[in-house]
């Protein structure tokens with residue numbers, strides 16, 4: 012059963028079509044990244060799912076049901092950084108969050124522990140690092156132990172150590188069985204923490220599914236020999252080779268499936284070509300993302 016299923020969601024703000032017919036499913040237990048460049052509709056989509064915004068058309072189900080207050084209570088949401096009181100401690104701030112959410116205080120110690128803030132719970136919020144501040148925001152979301160977490164750009168504005176802390180926390184929460192839906196404009200982030208992804212561009216869904224299936228990073232091979240022109244011609248005859256370009260003294264050969272370096276080496280030897288360089292390489296994430304976002308929208 013998918014945790015969240017979107018059917019044909021569209022939303023317009025005046026002249027701006029923020030979302031156009033977006034449909035996808037979020038599997039239970041996944042860390043699901045909603046990925047897209049700035050302005051692609053990620054926040055609008057999360058706003059609709061969390062009932063902050065209303066879709067013009069389309070519908071969605073939570074836990075396989077039309078969402079009611081009961082289903083919504085199972086969702087913890089962090090769409091923007093909460094306004095914590097700077098002079099109050101982390102603990103006191105969570106007391107206020109618990110009161111606003113009408114949750115008891117008895118859950119505060121648990122969420123502080125999960126977020127690694129127990130030792131600093133009585134320090135003033137203003138003394139926290141950026142990463143600790145964001146972990147406190149996530150602690151507030153965890154009050155009441157929701158099954159699903161929705162986080163909008165949870166590492167935005169953090170320094171590298173803050174980013175690492177928040178990613179570590181997201182992984183830990185995923186390991187504990189939570190389903191996590193997070194928006195990001197960073198492919199790198201999605202690859203590091205997400206199991207599944209939906210990629211948006213200009214409000215349209217380009218692709219969705221398991222990260223490994225969606226972000227294909229077919230290997231390519233770099234090779235060279237004394238006569239690169241002869242090698243290039245030979246590689247273009249190699250079964251499955253889809254291209255062979257000479258770049259900076261090396262031939263970069265691409266394939267329709269993962270290449271086998273040993274087979275390429277022996278093929279070249281059979282052609283009387285002795286390789287002085289042969290290396291398998293992976294497409295950079297950047298290249299893979301640019302290729303994905305350049306494909307025509309569905």
Ligand SMILES: Nc1ncnc2c1ncn2[C@@H]1O[C@H](COP(=O)(O)OP(=O)(O)OP(=O)(O)O)[C@@H](O)[C@H]1O
Nearest residue numbers: 024027029047048049050051052053054055056196
């Ligand atoms: N309240 C609004 N009124 C008018 N246009 C809006 C409003 N909110 C968003 N938009 C527009 O809708 C489009 C989608 O915006 P949205 O914030 O959902 O994208 P996003 O992918 O979350 O972007 P970012 O990464 O910059 O937060 C953008 O073109 C944005 O300018």
